[in-house]
Amino acid sequence: MKQLALVIDLNVCVGCHACVTSCKEWNTSGTAGSMSDFNPYEEDPTGNFFNRVQTFEIGTYPNTETVHFPKSCLHCEEPPCVPVCPTGASYKREEDGIVLVDYDKCIGCKYCSWACPYGARELDEEQKVMKKCTLCVDRIYDESLPEAERKPSCVLACPTSARLFGDVKDPDSSISETIRENGGYQLMPEWGTKPANHYLPRRKTKVTIHEDELTRVDNPLNKERQLPMPDDDEQTLDDVMSW
C-alpha cells in the first residue's frame, strides 16, 4: 500500500507563486494538458490552474501574522469525488493512491466538483472535461529524467523547499517522519476524506535569555585580563573599529 502525497510547510512558504506557475507550465505541456486559458491578455481573463497560493491574515492588527497557503488536490485516501462519478472517469490509482481523471471517459457533468469540499477540481472549458492535480504522474515515473527530478514540478520549483514529496504510508519515508515530528495535519478532517497531503503548522521561534546568561561566567579573561576591569560604559573594540 503506497500513497504518494505532498507535505506543505506553512512555516517556510513565502507566497512567491513559483509552484503555481511551474505547475501550469508543466501540465499545460504535459499529458494533462493543455490547460486552457480564455482572454489571457484582456479584460476578465480565466483559465485552469491545479495549484494556487492564497494568503490569510491571522489575528488582529497589530498582532497579525500572514500565512501563505498553497492549495491543490489533496489526493484523499477516501476521495468523495470518486464514488459519485457516474462513468468511472474519476478514479484513485491502487498502486500509488493518486486520484486522476480519465479524460476519454469524463462526460463533464461536474458532479465530482460538487462532491469535493476543497474545490480542487475544475472544468476545462475547452476540452469540456474535469481536470485536477495529477501529482505530475507523467513526470515522477519518467526514467528519462535524472532521479532527483522525478518529483512534481511544484516541488522542484519551490525556492524555500516548503513542498516535500513522498509516500505517506511508508513510516520510514522522510515525509512521514516530518509529519510525525512537526505536527503535520490534514485539511477539513470533519468530512472523513482523509487527505493524503499534509500541512505543517507555523512554528514560533523564540529564544529566552536570562539575565545571568548575558555575561560569560567562565570567561578566561576573568583571570588573564589586565586589572583593573574597564567600566561597562567604556569604549570597546566594536565601538572604535568599523568592520
Added chain:
Amino acid sequence: MHPAFSVIFLTTLIGAGQGLFLALYTGQLYSVFNLVPGQDSHTFYGYGSLLALIFLGMGLFASFFHLGHPERAWRSAAKWRTSWLSREVIVLPSFMAMTFIYGVTHFTGYNPVLFTISDVFVVNLTLLVGFLATGLAFLLFLCTGMIYACIKFLQEWATPLTVINYTLLGLASGFTLATVFASYAGIQLASFYAGWAIIITVIATITRAASLLRNSRIKPKSTMTSAIGIRHTKIQQKSRGFMAGSFNTREYFHNMSATGFKSIKWIFPILTFVLPVIILSSGMASNSFAIYLFAFVVQYAGLIAERWFFFAQANHPQNLYYQTI
C-alpha cells in the same frame, strides 16, 4: 451553488412527468375498486401517458445541456454501484420505457387478464405494467433526491427532506397537470385530481417549510480554522491567489444580490404552494380548463424558482477559500 438551468428544468420536468403518470395510475386503481368511474383507455390513459412521456423527454433533453460531452452520456450508466447519478441515468429511461408500454397497452386496448386474486381482484396487463412503472417512478424520485442528499458537506442538502421534497413537489405538479389534462379531455376526474393536487401541495408546503427552517439553523461544520488548519478565532483571507475569475468562483456562487436571493425565498412558496391551492380550489368550483391550466403554469413557474433557491441556498465549503480577491 450556482443554479444551472439545465438541472432545474431536468428535475422539475421529470418530476411533473412522474407525478402525472402516478396520477393516471391512481385514477386507474380507483376505478378498479369502483371508487371513480372507469375511463376510456384509449383517450385518457393512452394520451395521458404520451403527455407524461413528453415531459420526461423534455427533462431528459434539458439534462444533456448540463454535460460537457453529451455524446458520451451512455457511459454514465457504468458506476451504478456507487453513484446516485448513474442510478438515475438507468432508472429514468427504464421508467420512460415502462410508461411507454403502459400507454401503448392502454392505447391499443391489448389488456389480457393475467390472473385473479381470491377470485375478486382481477389483475390485467395494464395494471401490472402500471404497478411496475409506479415502483420505477418512486425509485426515480429517490435517485434524483439522493444525488443531492448524499453529498454530506452540502449541509443544506444532506437530509432526508431533500428526497421527500423532490417526491412531493413532483407529485404535486404532476397531479395538477393531471387535473389540466382530465379537464381538457372532458373527463369527470378533473375535480378528483384537483382535490389530490391540493392535498399533496399542502403536505409539500409543510415538508418544504421544514427544510427551510432546518437550513436556516444550520451551523457550518467547516470553518476557516478547519479549512486551513490554523487554530485562531480571527482568520481573514487577504488574497485568493488570483484576480481573474475561475471555475471555483463561478460554479459555487449564485451571484445574486442578497435582496434578490431573499425575494426568491418569498416568491417561490407563494407561486408553488399558496397560489396553486387557491387557483385549484376556484377551478374545482367552476370546473374551468383555463383556470386549471393557469394553476399548473403558476405552480411550474414556482417550481423553477424553488429549484433555483434549492441550489443557491447550498453553501459549499470550498467557498471558504474564495472570499476575497
